Amino acid sequence: MTVTVLLGAPGSGKGTQAKRLTTDESFVHLSTGDVLRSAIKAGTALGKQAQVSMDRGELVADTTMIGLIGETMETLPKRTTRILLDGFPRTLPQAEALSKTAATPVDKAIFFKVPEKELIRRLTGRRVCGNCGASFHLVSLPPKKENTCDSCGGPLKQRPDDSEAVVLKRLEIFSSQNSQLLDFYRQQGKLVEIDADQPVAELQASLLKILR
Ligand code: AMP
DSSP states (O other): OEEEEEEEOTTSSHHHHHHHHTTSTTEEEEEHHHHHHHHHHHTOHHHHHHHHHHHHTOOOOHHHHHHHHHHHHHTSOTTOOEEEEESOOOSHHHHHHHHTOTTSOEEEEEEEEOOHHHHHHHHHTEEEETTTOOEEETTTBOOSSTTBOTTTOOBEEOOGGGSHHHHHHHHHHHHHHHHHHHHHHHHTTOEEEEEOOSOHHHHHHHHHHHHO
């Protein structure tokens, strides 16, 4: 099992791309944000603990996240050949912990580069289906029927952490951690940078070239 780390700010398109790529069975998309949101929905102890930090746009503690990623990886189907890791690592201690797990070596870290103004536009306009998790955008990807998911008919909501004040906080935290992560993977010769300020289909084509 190989891990490809997707690095980039919130709103840089890591999740959107990873979800599209999982139509190819050899890829599994693992998003720590999604795992935490499921835990919140299920009302578990982890969910209750994580929700406070998430709603404020702050990071959940490294020890919690490192434990969580280890447990989640163990539940993946045995035939998984490549994990697209989205949202982890977010700090240097997380990256170091991941590199110590021999069963899941990281082959590449792909950094999705997007200008900050565009990130704010994407995040504050995002609407997510409360039922199936499909993602829309008020301007660039509006649902056919207002506030209604095209896929399952569920209600569309704004994530609590996509309000403008929380988005700015998330971007500030991202900037404070990101250069250390880039250096970590650059020093190992694993870093690939990609211009992610392009339409979804074009970005997918560029990404597939890097992955194959
Ligand atoms: P995301 O969906 O990736 O934007 O993650 C949503 C929120 O979950 C983040 O703002 C953090 O509060 C939390 N989170 C997700 N992944 C991590 C991580 N690797 N380390 C710390 N917090 C995380």
